[in-house]
Amino acid sequence: MNIYGDWGNILALTFRLENYGFQVVYQSVGLDQKLPNKSDLYFIGGGQDKEQILIFNDLIRKKEKLIDDVEDGVGLLAICGGYQLLGQSFLTGDGQTVDGIGIFDVKTVAPDSNVSSRCVGNLVIKSLVPGLVDTTLIGFENHSGQTEFISQDKSKPMGQTLIGFGNNLSAKYEGCYYKNAFGTYMHGSFLPKNPEFADHLIFQAVRRKAEKSEIHPQVYLDAIKNQVDDSIAIAAKQSLIERFTKELKK
Numbered sequence: 001m002n003i004y005g006d007w008g009n010i011l012a013l014t015f016r017l018e019n020y021g022f023q024v025v026y027q028s029v030g031l032d033q034k035l036p037n038k039s040d041l042y043f044i045g046g047g048q049d050k051e052q053i054l055i056f057n058d059l060i061r062k063k064e065k066l067i068d069d070v071e072d073g074v075g076l077l078a079i080c081g082g083y084q085l086l087g088q089s090f091l092t093g094d095g096q097t098v099d100g101i102g103i104f105d106v107k108t109v110a111p112d113s114n115v116s117s118r119c120v121g122n123l124v125i126k127s128l129v130p131g132l133v134d135t136t137l138i139g140f141e142n143h144s145g146q147t148e149f150i151s152q153d154k155s156k157p158m159g160q161t162l163i164g165f166g167n168n169l170s171a172k173y174e175g176c177y178y179k180n181a182f183g184t185y186m187h188g189s190f191l192p193k194n195p196e197f198a199d200h201l202i203f204q205a206v207r208r209k210a211e212k213s214e215i216h217p218q219v220y221l222d223a224i225k226n227q228v229d230d231s232i233a234i235a236a237k238q239s240l241i242e243r244f245t246k247e248l249k250k
Helices: 007-019 049-071 081-085 195-211 217-225 231-249
Strands: 041-044 075-079 089-091 097-099 106-109 119-127 136-143 146-149 159-163 176-178 181-184
Touching (some): 007 041, 075 081, 081 181, 159 231
Parallel strands (some): 041 075
Antiparallel strands (some): 089 097, 106 146
């Protein structure tokens, strides 16, 4: 699925990985296509209810490998509709229940199809992800689904909402994570706006390869040492946060 510029997340990852000296092999996976035998990162974009239902049965056939890979530490980023499908269940606005694949211990309910019930607008959160604690992340949300944690024993909130809604209209938490798998409502695209998070995904994947002796440990250390200069992107993000804060106070 791909909506609200989610393709930009793939471009951001590719650009950064190539700057760190890695050869990127990107493979899209369509309906009835098998997942690659080996992956270092998965990305699932957002989509509307119609698309989610369309790919649901196909995703179930990929469920076992996805879960095994996530348990083994493979990285994953799922946006909006992709995030919802990786939870335990999703109830659409017209009353149709879609069972998720259960990577995240959350459930999502769309109360109705009214625009007034949607979570829409700019989103700013304080990260709660280990290694990125207190990092400010930004994006744009537009979702009817209200996502709640069934339990936080396994999945944890990705961040605390500072501006916007996040998972639902009232909880003030956004997204969730389990191991190196992340689900979020942040469109926009998410990774170009948040280079720190892009690097977190990359370095976790590279470290995993080093720990499994698939690459020399020095490759991981060199990547950490030669991080991309993101000063302009981070300054631009700070400017946006200041603008969003001013708009909120009006």
